[in-house]
Amino acid sequence: MDEIAMENIEAPPAAAIAEPADAPEFRVKMKTRNVNVHYAEKHALRDVSLDIGEREVTALIGPSGCGKSTFLRCLNRMNDTIDICRVTGQLELDGQDIYDAGVDVVQLRASIGMVFQKPNPFPKSIFDNVAYGPRVHGLFSDKSDLEEVVVQSLRKAGLYDEVKDRLGDPGTSLSGGQQQRLCIARAIAVGPEVILMDEPCSSLDPIATARIEELIDELRQNFTIVIVTHSMQQAARVSQKTAFFHLGDLIEQGETPQIFTNPRHEKTQGYITGRFG
Amino acid sequence: MSYGAILAVLLALTVIGFYLGRGRARALAAGSRTRLHSLPGYYGAHVAIWIALPALILFVFWISFQSAIVEGIVWNGLPDKVTVQGETGQKEALAPERKRLLIDNIANYATGDIVSGEITPLVKQGAARFLRLQALSSWIMAAAMAILAALGLLAAYRSVSPAMRARNRVERAILILLMVASTVAILTTVGIVLSLLFEAMAFFTKISPVDFLFGLEWSPQTAIREDQVGASGAFGAIPVFAGTMLITVIAMIVAVPVGLFAAIYLSEYASRRLRATVKPVLEVLAGIPTVVYGFFAALTVAPMIRDAGAVVGLTVASESALAAGLIMGIMIIPFVSSLSDDIINAVPQSLRDGSYGLGATRSETIRQVVLPAALPGIVGAVLLAVSRAIGETMIVVMAAGLSAKLTVNPFDAVTTVTVQIVTNLTGDPEFDSPKTLSAFALGLVLFLVTLCLNVIALRVVQKYREKYD
Numbered sequence: 001m002d003e004i005a006m007e008n009i010e011a012p013p014a015a016a017i018a019e020p021a022d023a024p025e026f027r028v029k030m031k032t033r034n035v036n037v038h039y040a041e042k043h044a045l046r047d048v049s050l051d052i053g054e055r056e057v058t059a060l061i062g063p064s065g066c067g068k069s070t071f072l073r074c075l076n077r078m079n080d081t082i083d084i085c086r087v088t089g090q091l092e093l094d095g096q097d098i099y100d101a102g103v104d105v106v107q108l109r110a111s112i113g114m115v116f117q118k119p120n121p122f123p124k125s126i127f128d129n130v131a132y133g134p135r136v137h138g139l140f141s142d143k144s145d146l147e148e149v150v151v152q153s154l155r156k157a158g159l160y161d162e163v164k165d166r167l168g169d170p171g172t173s174l175s176g177g178q179q180q181r182l183c184i185a186r187a188i189a190v191g192p193e194v195i196l197m198d199e200p201c202s203s204l205d206p207i208a209t210a211r212i213e214e215l216i217d218e219l220r221q222n223f224t225i226v227i228v229t230h231s232m233q234q235a236a237r238v239s240q241k242t243a244f245f246h247l248g249d250l251i252e253q254g255e256t257p258q259i260f261t262n263p264r265h266e267k268t269q270g271y272i273t274g275r276f277g
Numbered sequence: 278m279s280y281g282a283i284l285a286v287l288l289a290l291t292v293i294g295f296y297l298g299r300g301r302a303r304a305l306a307a308g309s310r311t312r313l314h315s316l317p318g319y320y321g322a323h324v325a326i327w328i329a330l331p332a333l334i335l336f337v338f339w340i341s342f343q344s345a346i347v348e349g350i351v352w353n354g355l356p357d358k359v360t361v362q363g364e365t366g367q368k369e370a371l372a373p374e375r376k377r378l379l380i381d382n383i384a385n386y387a388t389g390d391i392v393s394g395e396i397t398p399l400v401k402q403g404a405a406r407f408l409r410l411q412a413l414s415s416w417i418m419a420a421a422m423a424i425l426a427a428l429g430l431l432a433a434y435r436s437v438s439p440a441m442r443a444r445n446r447v448e449r450a451i452l453i454l455l456m457v458a459s460t461v462a463i464l465t466t467v468g469i470v471l472s473l474l475f476e477a478m479a480f481f482t483k484i485s486p487v488d489f490l491f492g493l494e495w496s497p498q499t500a501i502r503e504d505q506v507g508a509s510g511a512f513g514a515i516p517v518f519a520g521t522m523l524i525t526v527i528a529m530i531v532a533v534p535v536g537l538f539a540a541i542y543l544s545e546y547a548s549r550r551l552r553a554t555v556k557p558v559l560e561v562l563a564g565i566p567t568v569v570y571g572f573f574a575a576l577t578v579a580p581m582i583r584d585a586g587a588v589v590g591l592t593v594a595s596e597s598a599l600a601a602g603l604i605m606g607i608m609i610i611p612f613v614s615s616l617s618d619d620i621i622n623a624v625p626q627s628l629r630d631g632s633y634g635l636g637a638t639r640s641e642t643i644r645q646v647v648l649p650a651a652l653p654g655i656v657g658a659v660l661l662a663v664s665r666a667i668g669e670t671m672i673v674v675m676a677a678g679l680s681a682k683l684t685v686n687p688f689d690a691v692t693t694v695t696v697q698i699v700t701n702l703t704g705d706p707e708f709d710s711p712k713t714l715s716a717f718a719l720g721l722v723l724f725l726v727t728l729c730l731n732v733i734a735l736r737v738v739q740k741y742r743e744k745y746d
């Protein structure tokens with residue numbers, strides 16, 4: 001166990017040196033060690049140890065059912081909402097154990113936002129969708145402040161120009177791609193540090209997908225992003241780090257270019273070249 | 278020959294026909310090269326249908342007209358003049374009503390029912406004739422059914438051939454059967470509504486609809502003698518409807534919050550195991566006969582409320598609207614909770630996940646996402662519950678009282694539409710008095726109100742369902 005930890009801690013500085021000189025210094029935002037997840041009897045994740053760098057995009061890839069979503073949901077304790085799910089191991093955000101008994105889960109989820117596979121705007125107006133988080137957490141002082149938060153979030157999600165005249169329309173009246181950006185704006189409005197995205201583009205067409213990918217690249221300036229994707233090209237385009245899962249095991253992790261051009265593990269090689277999965 | 282025996286024989290024939298048909302189909306399939314169009318079982322079913330169906334249809338028609346025909350023959354056989362026993366012993370002509378009564382007596386005596394009046398030799402004689410005719414009629418019917426069944430068997434059996442599309446024919450027979458069943462259901466409903474309508478019309482020829490719908494006084498006792506006092510016969514239905522409204526409102530005040538909160542707890546908070554046990558238990562409440570609720574309300578709750586009222590210096594009638602409303606509310610709780618539970622469960626999990634993912638707590642998620650999304654459906658459920666409460670009879674008959682008072686005081690005794698229907702229809706045998714007929718007018722209005730509520734409620738629920746497909 002110690003060995004794995006050492007290996008993981010040593011790897012990132014090496015990576016940082018490989019980056020251009022002006023790149024920001026690598027800092028671990030979330031650290032996981034020996035994470036195991038059981039759904040009742042089923043062992044869904046085995047000894048996963050992964051570091052997630054601050055202000056980077058980490059892509060999780062792997063065949064269907066390998067546990068990518070499960071791992072992602074561990075990171076903001078969404079698995080707590082599933083009765084039969086049991087998580088063990090060490091998961092830290094900025095060095096704080098997030099599964100500690102004293103942790104306020106609700107607060108934790110405010111700092112680790114989540115965007116889901118299918119756009120799921122609430123049956124409310126566009127404005128109220130974005131204002132939902134700030135309202136729940138009391139993140140504003142008065143009405144104009146709230147408006148400011150909403151507008152800023154919509155701007156950052158690249159949606160403001162398209163909806164600025166119809167903030168009162170229901171969120172469900174938007175197109176799929178717009179809905180997904182609305183969901184991103186909704187997550188941003190709470191002011192998270194990390195944003196988790198579970199196949200955010202899987203229900204979108206190529207143009208909407210391209211917009212979201214651009215957006216992810218911009219968001220990287222301010223947020224730490226973990227994205228699950230089934231598209232190799234997408235992982236290669238948007239991420240700096242990639243982790244490959246297979247049947248509940250974390251097979252390989254590393255710099256995205258390295259994973260895609262020179263994978264160390266033959267299963268990774270097989271998956272990215274489309275031989276299985 | 279008893280009907281049971283006839284039907285048993287027909288059933289046996291049908292089964293035999295099935296095996297015959299299937300056997301012939303198999304034999305054909307084995308003998309020739311050509312493939313059967315359908316599985317052999319379908320040929321058997323085809324033969325069976327041809328045996329059973331025509332005979333059954335004959336059976337149904339026969340027994341629905343038999344008694345009328347037999348009675349008609351007995352009627353014609355009766356002498357025009359009868360020696361009236363006891364009085365003068367003279368022959369006298371029978372008035373039509375008396376003749377009718379006589380026929381009924383004969384039929385009742387023949388079937389062993391209670392006979393009103395004396396059993397005269399005439400009745401005995403008529404009954405013997407009645408029984409003879411009936412026996413004859415069932416023998417004729419049995420013979421006719423046997424002939425039909427045999428013809429059906431013959432025709433269907435001979436038609437068995439590899440090219441015959443037995444499967445499609447069976448399909449069509451099943452379709453017809455299902456259509457007949459639903460037609461029967463619809464026709465019965467239409468019949469009930471029509472009879473309600475006609476009786477209500479008869480009432481409205483005596484009392485004007487305006488007086489009925491807008492009158493403020495209800496006292497359906499009409500004078501039997503001219504000089505009777507206190508029996509004015511006022512048919513203003515407003516106090517009666519007000520009573521129904523009052524009790525319904527009380528019931529809803531109990532049932533909606535409790536039922537809704539129970540549903541929220543069960544669908545959002547309870548663990549799967551708890552839910553699996555609690556939900557059926559809650560539904561047991563729905564299985565308690567309303568008459569049981571009724572005496573609980575009348576014997577336990579009403580006195581309790583009266584005593585509690587006495588302690589704080591309130592005068593509470595011993596049959597208070599409050600007692601009836603409370604118990605009715607309790608009766609409706611499982612109805613509201615089970616409908617709301619279904620509706621809350623239909624709210625997609627992804628919406629809850631979205632809310633949790635933003636750091637909202639469970640109750641915040643329920644209040645701000647789940648309930649607003651489920652609201653139309655819940656409104657529909659509540660409307661259905663209201664229509665249920667309005668039509669509820671047993672509890673109010675036992676616990677709400679009879680005095681039609683225009684009041685909003687829950688401690689008063691009130692009466693409801695259903696109670697008035699029950700009391701006005703029972704006891705008084707005089708069928709064309711406004712008092713009796715008023716029951717139909719009340720029933721008609723009640724029917725229209727609940728119909729509207731149900732239609733609105735179902736539309737609301739349906740619209741909501743479509744939204745999340």
Ligand SMILES: Nc1ncnc2c1ncn2[C@@H]1O[C@H](COP(=O)(O)OP(=O)(O)OP(=O)(O)O)[C@@H](O)[C@H]1O
Nearest residue numbers: 039042044063064065066067068069070071082084
């Ligand atoms: N709520 C649950 N209850 C029981 N088992 C579950 C549950 N969620 C996931 N699993 C199981 O855990 C394993 C990992 O599932 P997970 O959803 O993490 O896969 P995934 O990598 O996200 O797959 P996909 O790419 O298809 O989304 C699967 O075998 C799945 O059957």
Ligand SMILES: [Mg+2]
Nearest residue numbers: 068069070198
């Ligand atoms: Mg997944």
